[in-house]
Amino acid sequence: PINKAYNIAAIMDAVREFPIDQRKRIMFEYLLIDGINDKLEHAKELVKLLNGIKAKVNLILFNPHEGSLYKRPSLENAIKFQDLLSNKGVTCTIRESKGLDISAACGQLKERAKEQ
Known part of the structure; x- marks a missing residue:
């Protein structure tokens, strides 16, 4: 909904101007979807988008x-994505998803609850 009022460039400009302690970073969560936004070209775009921001x-x-x-993208693709960001100076982690094997990971329980 926020993207209807503000485009991504305006949001990122506001983030760049946000006063933050030098020892801290601003956290961004990036959802990787197979074939949609998990390629190295997308990682390069993300690096450009984060330019000038102390980000994690x-x-x-x-x-x-x-x-x-x-x-779900392969773990191999996610690691390559992470490596590219890290090599460009962006602190990056891959969130471990618990409960995937029993369809209880983030987003899955909500879908199951709707069905019941």
Whole structure:
């Protein structure tokens, strides 16, 4: 909803101007979706977008659920994405998703609750 009022460039400009302690970083969460935004070209775009911001990126692998058209990216692709960001000076982690094996990971329980 916020993107209707402000485009991404305006939001990022505001983030760049936000006063923050030199020892801290601004956290960005980036949802990786297979074939949509998980390629190295997307990582390069993210590096450009974060230019001038003391950022930490938390990569989240999409959790597939029944009825979803999207797929989870491979861990291999996520690590390559992370490596590119790290090599460009962006602090980056991959969030470990718990409960994926029993369809109880983030986003999956909500979908199951709707079905019941």
